Amino acid sequence: MSMAKLNPKGASADARATGAQLLAWYDRHHRSLPWRLPPARIAAGERPDPYRVWLSEIMLQQTTVQAVKPYFETFTSRWPSVRALAGAPGDDIMKVWAGLGYYSRARNLKKCAEAVVERFGGEFPADLDLLKSLPGIGDYTAAAIAAIAFDRPVAVVDGNVERVATRLRSIATPLPAAKPQIRAFVQSILPAARPGDFAQATMDLGATICTPRRPACALCPVNGDCLAFLGDEPERFPVKAPKAEKPKRLGAAFVAQRNDGAILLRKRPETGLLGGMSEPPTSGWTSRQDGEPGLEAAPFEAEWEPAGMVGHVFTHFELRLSVYRANIDRAAPDGCWWSAAADIHSEALPTVMKKAIEAAIPGATLKPVQNRQQRRN
DNA sequence: TACACGTGGGT
DNA sequence: TACCCAAGTGT
Numbered sequence: 216m217s218m219a220k221l222n223p224k225g226a227s228a229d230a231r232a233t234g235a236q237l238l239a240w241y242d243r244h245h246r247s248l249p250w251r252l253p254p255a256r257i258a259a260g261e262r263p264d265p266y267r268v269w270l271s272e273i274m275l276q277q278t279t280v281q282a283v284k285p286y287f288e289t290f291t292s293r294w295p296s297v298r299a300l301a302g303a304p305g306d307d308i309m310k311v312w313a314g315l316g317y318y319s320r321a322r323n324l325k326k327c328a329e330a331v332v333e334r335f336g337g338e339f340p341a342d343l344d345l346l347k348s349l350p351g352i353g354d355y356t357a358a359a360i361a362a363i364a365f366d367r368p369v370a371v372v373d374g375n376v377e378r379v380a381t382r383l384r385s386i387a388t389p390l391p392a393a394k395p396q397i398r399a400f401v402q403s404i405l406p407a408a409r410p411g412d413f414a415q416a417t418m419d420l421g422a423t424i425c426t427p428r429r430p431a432c433a434l435c436p437v438n439g440d441c442l443a444f445l446g447d448e449p450e451r452f453p454v455k456a457p458k459a460e461k462p463k464r465l466g467a468a469f470v471a472q473r474n475d476g477a478i479l480l481r482k483r484p485e486t487g488l489l490g491g492m493s494e495p496p497t498s499g500w501t502s503r504q505d506g507e508p509g510l511e512a513a514p515f516e517a518e519w520e521p522a523g524m525v526g527h528v529f530t531h532f533e534l535r536l537s538v539y540r541a542n543i544d545r546a547a548p549d550g551c552w553w554s555a556a557a558d559i560h561s562e563a564l565p566t567v568m569k570k571a572i573e574a575a576i577p578g579a580t581l582k583p584v585q586n587r588q589q590r591r592n
Numbered sequence: 593t594a595c596a597c598g599t600g601g602g603t
Numbered sequence: 604t605a606c607c608c609a610a611g612t613g614t
Contacts, residue, residue, distance in 0.1 A: 275610040282600065282609085316598030319613075353612045373610045391593085418610060427608065428603075458607095459595085488597070530597055566599060 233383070233440050234406040234413060240436035241416030246423070248280065249287055254412050263411075265339040265364040266297045269327075272356045273320055280422070286315050298337050301328035309491055309563040318492055318565070322485070323351030341365035363411035370401040371414035375421025381453040382425060385442035389454045425449075461528075466500035467512050467537045468568070469519065470575035474544050476556030478572065478579060479514075480564075488529070494568045495575075496551065500534060510539070514548055517541040522575040527567040534567065540575035557583050 242254050250271035252263040270290060274283040289311055294300040300308070305325050312321035327350045331339055339360065340346055346357035354372075361367035372380075377390060380397045388396060406413055424431045432444045443449040471479040478495065485491045498512030510519055519539040527534045547553050554562055559572070560582040569580045 272610065277597090277609055277611055278599080279601075279609050314599075316600090317611085319597065320611090323612085351612070355611055359610070371610085374608085375610065415610090422610085490597090528599085530599090531595075 229440060230404045231406070233437050234404040236436045236440075237404075237416045237420060238406060238409055238413055241412055241419060244419070244423070245415065246280075246419050249284060251415065254409075257409070257412060262366070263364055265360060266300075267291060268360055268364040269297075269339060269352075269356075270300075270324075272359050273324060273327075273351055274315065276320060276356070277317060278315065282315065286312070296337075297328050297331050297339070300325065301332045301337075305491070306563065309493075310561055313492065313563045314566055314569075316566075318490055320351055322491055326350040327352065339364065341367060343367070343369060359414060362414045366411060368405060368407070368410045370398055370405055371410075371417070372398055372401055373418060375418040375425075376401060376414075377453055378427065379417055379421045379425045382430075382443035382449050383437065383441050385446060386452065387454055389456050391456075393453065459531075461531065461533050462502055463533045463535070464500040464502050465535050465537070467498040467509065467539060468494070468525070468571040468575075469496045469513050470522065470538060470540045470572055471495070471514075471517065471543050472540070472576060472579075473553055474542070477553040478556070478559055478576070479547060479551050480554045480562060481551040489565045489567075491563070492565050492568070493554075493563045494565070495572060497536070497571075509537075513539070514551070515545075517543050525567070525570045525574050527570060529567075536567070536571055538571050538574040 245251075245254060247253065248271075250263070250267045252261055271283065271287055274286055274290075290300075293311065294303055303325065305322070308321050308325050309318070312318065312324075315321075330349050331337060335345075341361060341364075343357050343361050346352050346360055347354065352360070358369045358371040359373075361369050362371050372394070377394075377397055380386065380400050381390075381393060384396075384400050386393050386396055386400075401417070420435070420437075424435050428450060430449050432438050432441070432449055435441065435444070438444045441449070443452050469479075473479075480493045481496055483489050483492050483494055496514035513519055519541045522538040522540040525536040525538055527536065556579070559580050564572070564580065572579050
């Protein structure tokens, strides 16, 4: 059992050994991911494409690898470079991002791509502060890009690393207050070489071994250095502040369908919840519990029929949406448009809005079978 | 510092 | 079921 003691330079022999062990583990057990260059190719002198590193890091913010994979494939196929993305219409980006959540990321994605083209000639900067000056890039993402894409020796601290670090050092300070301690510790075990591989090694360890619940400590390459493991309660870390209760809100959605199957949509304001995304007309979402929002919130008079209730859980509140449906044939009101039946699936509809449309018109948001229109052409 | 900001999977 | 959680950022 080795208790690491920091020397005046900030890194003990044990700490350095921890970093080296993580790298050795990564060489054997790294995950194979679409945006990742495996350690053997890094060792051979290759570097990953900074565009792909950036795009993957933005998508992976608060989002699982599994959810990101198909979106990353779609984005890189459609927009293979930051210049291509910068030239894309913002609405197209929102449509392709639809379903991935945290839509400010998609709005900032275009802003950032444009800034890279205008300010840096289409090449991502390697400098931490320049990276952080770009929209959507904060402390974590700047460090990740600098380390992974540009081989800069910086500490990369995400949720995985926070978990690994608080366990290794038995840091009982609740998050986020513990962040400075965590950063200092990660800095102390940072190897002299391979900062990008080291960052990904620590994240892979957190994702596959040092998991939030039931960590596989027996398989951990650094369990001999882990104070939480030696103290027999790794799951105690990290300590987090208690979460606030989720309020419940009520609202209504109005799904109007034209005789040819088109559905009436509008665009939400550019900022705020689901900003810049599309929706069928909805009421405001209130916290009152004295009854469901009713027809007074409808976009126009029609024979609105109840079409059920949709529940959806956002990060900070729960929503129950009363869905109404009407078949009408009229011009779209100001700010709205009729979206053809064949186009609904590719609109910038957040998941909650797809749920509402599905409640009113089952199958309406699914991708139509490719044939009829094609045959006519 | 604290809160707003999505979604889907795991237990 | 209810809660937790995931490669965080912006305000």
